[in-house]
Amino acid sequence: MSETPRTVRCPTCGKSVPWVAESHYRPFCSARCRQIDLGAWASETYRVPSSPPDASESDGFAPPGQPRD
Template identity: 50%
Template structure:
């Protein structure tokens, strides 16, 4: 008997995704969910929490 691949939920729609070749876009269930998520990052709907001290979005280097 073949071992079942691990599964997870698509972060966009919640559909169950098997970690095998049937879902090459994993952890997303489809190209559509992957692109919707990418769009959220590009439009800054999705953000990583933290402070943006001067508001320009560019980190200063301490050389």
């Protein structure tokens, strides 16, 4: 029984990519699209949202020269 492999869209260009071991650059369609995506992360075009650390939460670490709570 041969199953049709799952396909995903390349995050860079949108081309369909089969999700199989032979697709060396998956989820990207090519080395070029993979490099474009890496460059976007390196140039901070993509960012993971976060909130600033809460000053009331102390993890036990203090900057050098500062006493711990």
